[in-house]
Amino acid sequence: MxxxxxxxxxxxxxxxxxxxxxxxxxxxxxxxxxxxxxxxxxxxxxxxxxxxxxxxxxxxxxxxxxxxxxxxxxxxxxxxxxxxxxxxxxxxxxxxxxxxxxxxxxxxxxxxxxxxxxQPEREMGERVARKLLAPNMLNFIELSDDYSMAEV
CATH class of the missing domain: 3.40.50.720 (NAD(P)-binding Rossmann-like Domain)
Incomplete structure (x- = not known):
């Protein structure tokens, strides 16, 4: 659209x-x-x-x-x-x-x-940190404070 x-x-x-x-x-x-x-x-x-x-x-x-x-x-x-x-x-x-x-x-x-x-710099920093901590994780989406979805 x-x-x-x-x-x-x-x-x-x-x-x-x-x-x-x-x-x-x-x-x-x-x-x-x-x-x-x-x-x-x-x-x-x-x-x-x-x-x-x-x-x-x-x-x-x-x-x-x-x-x-x-x-x-x-x-x-x-x-x-x-x-x-x-x-x-x-x-x-x-x-x-x-x-x-x-x-x-x-x-x-x-x-x-x-x-x-x-906050693009902060959000990208968090994304890179997650990638370093879990190298098998391909993608990560935070749905709420209690729930997330990850592609591994």
Whole structure:
């Protein structure tokens, strides 16, 4: 099923996400304040724009609420990440996924309404540790605090 995605922040995480979604036939709008990042994805994304997602008027003009999924992939600028998340939610975005740099950032993003919050570095670190501890385990999915599923 074809979906629409807006990715705000085109660093390593946002860029990898954009490339993977486009490679799988999805429509993706890439947004970044850095012209160099935008230029890196000009020939990949459905559309890319240089814009500051901290400004609600910018997201309104981009009709951010019309996208099926909005990913806030802003890295080291916690303020920009928080403001972009608030702006997207205030404009009626349905599914906002936000990247957190640390536990405090995760708590703030959750409290302001992000639908899903991810910590890619932490999650990948846990995955690598599980692989080291159980080399016969091919895949691992945590279903809840009490249940997991593993492919061995």
């Amino acid at each position: 074809r979906q629409t995605y807006a990715i705000i922040g085109l660093g390593r995480f946002g860029g990898a996400l954009l490339e993977t979604l486009v490679a799988n036939g999805q429509d993706v709008l890439g947004i970044d304040i850095n012209e160099e990042h935008v230029n890196d994805y000009r020939d990949v994304a459905t559309q890319v724009v240089i814009a500051d997602a901290q400004e609600d008027e910018v997201l309104r003009k981009l009709d951010i609420a019309s996208f099926d999924h909005i990913v806030i992939a802003i890295g080291h600028n916690m303020q920009a990440s928080i403001l972009a998340t608030i702006n997207a939610k205030d404009l009626g975005a349905k599914n906002v996924i936000a990247k957190a740099e640390n536990r405090t950032h995760l708590r703030v993003l959750t409290k302001i309404g992000a639908d899903v919050v991810v």
